[in-house]
Amino acid sequence: MGERNPMSMAERADGAVELHAHQGQTVGVGLNAVVVAFDDAGPRVLLANSGEEGMPALPSGPLEAEHRTLEAGVRSWVERQTGQPLGFVEQLYTFGDKSRPGTRRFVSIAYLALVRGAADERPAAGWADLYAHFPYEDWRDGAPGSIALLREDLQDWAEDAGSGTKRGRLARIASAFGEDGQRWNEERVLERYELLYEAGLVAEAGRDRGCAVRARADTGVPLALDHRRMLATAIGRLRAKIKYRPVLFELMPDEFTLFDLQRIAEALSGVRLHKPNFRRLMESQGLIEETGRLSTQTGGRPAKLFRYRPEITMERPGETA
Amino acid sequence: MGERNPMSMAERADGAVELHAHQGQTVGVGLNAVVVAFDDAGPRVLLANSGEEGMPALPSGPLEAEHRTLEAGVRSWVERQTGQPLGFVEQLYTFGDKSRPGTRRFVSIAYLALVRGAADERPAAGWADLYAHFPYEDWRDGAPGSIALLREDLQDWAEDAGSGTKRGRLARIASAFGEDGQRWNEERVLERYELLYEAGLVAEAGRDRGCAVRARADTGVPLALDHRRMLATAIGRLRAKIKYRPVLFELMPDEFTLFDLQRIAEALSGVRLHKPNFRRLMESQGLIEETGRLSTQTGGRPAKLFRYRPEITMERPGETA
DNA sequence: GTACTTATGCTCATATCTAGCATAAGCCGG
DNA sequence: CCGGCTTATGCTAGATATGAGCATAAGTAC
The missing domain is CATH 1.10.10.10 (Winged helix-like DNA-binding domain superfamily/Winged helix DNA-binding domain)
Incomplete structure (x- = not known):
């Protein structure tokens, strides 16, 4: 539980935290960045090394005193960790659920950033293929091969539940994956990832609950902590935004x-x-x-x-x- | 910079209430709610009493240990301070700029909430007229009376600057207030409020900079801290959202x-x-x-x-x- | 020169948005 | 009971945006 475990503030909290919690809690504030770029190989996301179970992680770090603004803090951490300066930056979402009882609370503010050029110009930084983490999100060459199996897996999960829950699950699956009549809505990235997580079909679900993942379909390369959820949020937002704002040019x-x-x-x-x-x-x-x-x-x-x-x-x- | 470990959020919790990062940063996390409702008199926003210079404030409070989620924390604070239970709740934005050098940093997570009925059913809570704080945002009966004067005030502010800055300001004014050719875009509430703040035309600007406000036009009733900015963010988001999501029914x-x-x-x-x-x-x-x-x-x-x-x-x- | 590749421009059909007009069905004062 | 008022409801023409196919232009490779 020492230095090797990167974001383990939660586990390190000492007893004082809980004792005085009624006063308003000890809170760590972290900044995370989803940095997206594009090169000949396609869309890329910037990853930093991480300790936790060897899973790669988004560039991130705690909010510090020198950071005049939250955004400045994000820029500073990304550049320190990857050498990549940021252009366009926009706040995405703030995550702050209590992970486990007794652990210290951590609030993570996630940002989306866009930069020009990736591996082409700056091969040192850790650029990864975006769709390696979301193989079922790439429909450029028609329905992905894994999608049929994925739907079966989800179907099984829905069947496992009582009739009330089951109806709700089926409706959510249909809405997210565009089953009956509805067609594929590419913006619902987060909705889909959350379904897969709940259904125990992504590696993070197995990790967090300590049970095996029963997915037969390829549900993508996991990331540390809840970073893949942040990535899903980012992709969804970006997919929506390119339709009504000129963000494309940032890439x-x-x-x-x-x-x-x-x-x-x-x-x-x-x-x-x-x-x-x-x-x-x-x-x-x-x-x-x-x-x-x-x-x-x-x-x-x-x-x-x-x-x-x-x-x-x-x-x-x-x-x- | 002793720690090179990129994700070393592992700082010791040292105080009861806040975290001392090794750089000496302490962070408090606050939750704020913009609660909107509707009664016969029109759109309303829920306000709590505040100390600061007697300005009214949004319901808010620090994140606490009992709060299982951020959203639960918001619900709890609003109900504690105003007796109003919340229905629909959605995260808006997280504000965290360093206010003044030497002061403790505070991160505020703002939420938007919608409830059915306001003064009608729950007159105890402090419901205020939404447009009292944004008189220039109400175009239901044509252009508000103050808008011409407001534009003049802004124009003067733009004129005061050097030619480069001036062009930028004029462009921003035109974009926000729909001057030449462009028509009024009701979603740009935040953009407009920020212009007025920068131009020193709202009371908060005078308060924060310790100088007098020179506005001739009515720019609305101020709120404590940056709460009117949060309110502007909320209105803008709501105005955008009612066009593509069934949020109206929450009211x-x-x-x-x-x-x-x-x-x-x-x-x-x-x-x-x-x-x-x-x-x-x-x-x-x-x-x-x-x-x-x-x-x-x-x-x-x-x-x-x-x-x-x-x-x-x-x-x-x-x-x- | 011929085949192939990609760029560019045009047209048609279909949805969606905007705006105005016509009719329906209650109330009210005589 | 009647005409005049109010608001609800329905229809339709025009403008604008969207979706999909086809024809032509202008390079490269052989």
């Missing part, structure tokens, strides 16, 4: 083709888009302009290069959720 | 007419809606059903009474942002 280089843009939109949302429509949408919004140059890297007809016009957007960073 | 009685529903939607969003279109939208979504009864309270033709069908929605509470 793009200075110059790009419309198809580059589309590839990234598809990679993040996990679904294929109709090319002419995507192009029309982008051009109609007035957020980009031609640079006048062409890209000959296409393999076919050269594509016009565009640049983002940040003047258009004057969103204030941070809490504009 | 409604069991039975209501379509026009009742519309009045509340208008009260929250601060703009008038087209009656036939609102009605069509509500009826097409399948979220409500007729009870078979009629309301004769209309003053004209009696209106059909409806009830909400919660079976339809199986949103998980909490983090489904």
Whole structure:
């Protein structure tokens, strides 16, 4: 229980904590970052080394006195741990449930960050394939192979319950995985992950409850603590946000083709888009302009290069959720 | 920086109430609630008494050991301070900037809550008129009287700056207040409040900086600390959310007419809606059903009474942002 | 030059949103 | 009982956005 166990504040709490708890508790505040980028291999997430059971973890650290703002604290920790400076940063969610009775409470404030380029430019940092942690979220080449098995596993879990619970579970499964009639809603990433967790189909569930995982389907590479839940929250938020805010450009280089843009939109949302429509949408919004140059890297007809016009957007960073 | 261990949150708990990080940081975690309801007089927000300069404050209190979850902590504090039990609760944002050098850091987790009925049923609690704090946000009867003067005040503030800053300020004003061409976007509540704060046009700005407020326009009743900012965040989120989630029903009685529903939607969003279109939208979504009864309270033709069908929605509470 | 690849532009059908108008069905004062 | 008032309810035309397919342009590889 020593230094090796990274976020084990909970276990280290001394008795004084509980004794005086009625006064308002001893609370540790942690900052976590889901840093997303994109390279030739696809969407990536930045991971730091961790101790806990060897599972990789998000970059994170405690809130410190020098941090003028929470956001500054996140930037500082990520850069210290991975060398990666952050561009766009936005608060995601604050997690603070009491983990186990008798353990010390820990509040974790999770952030989403987007950076340009990943392994290409900064191979030192620990970039991982985003979809390695959520294989069932990638529908770019049609329904993932694991999805049928996954549904069966979930079905079994629903069957195990009493009729009341069972109906509720079936409804939630249908809503999250788009079963009857409804179609796949790519934004419900967290809903899906939570179902899998409750159903005991992800490794974290087995770890936290000390029982074996009975999943036959591939439910992805686990992360330390509740970091995969944070990642799910981040992906869901990002998938929703790219539809109404120009966040995509935070991932793009200075110059790009419309198809580059589309590839990234598809990679993040996990679904294929109709090319002419995507192009029309982008051009109609007035957020980009031609640079006048062409890209000959296409393999076919050269594509016009565009640049983002940040003047258009004057969103204030941070809490504009 | 003795500890290089990236995730060394393992700091000793040393005081009864707060954590001393080795950098000397102590953190208190507070919970705040923006509780919104609706009565005959319009939209209301629940306020608790406060000490600070006599300004009213949101119900709030420190996170305690008994609170199993953050949300449970919020419910507990609101009920303790105002007697009001909460229904729908959703996390809003976590504020944690260092207020003044030398002061202890405080992290505040703000929640949005919706309850049915306000002064009607529970006159003891401190319900205040929501738009008393944001008079310029109520466009139900056309542009508020203060808006022209407000724009002039903001204009003056922009003029005061150097040309670079000035352009930025003008752009932000135009974006937030919908000046040239753009029309009023009712969701940008926080953006507007922050502009007014920066421009020194709200009482909190004068209070925090110790200088006089030069506003000629009515910029609303101030709240303690940064509570009006939280309220602005809540209103913005709520205005956005009623468009794509059935949150409106959290404010409604069991039975209501379509026009009742519309009045509340208008009260929250601060703009008038087209009656036939609102009605069509509500009826097409399948979220409500007729009870078979009629309301004769209309003053004209009696209106059909409806009830909400919660079976339809199986949103998980909490983090489904 | 021919085959292949990707970019780009256009059109049509379908949903959704906006706005105005017409009718229904209660109340009220005579 | 009647006309005038109020509010509820229903319909429809036009504008705008979305979804999907097809035709053409302009490079590369052989």
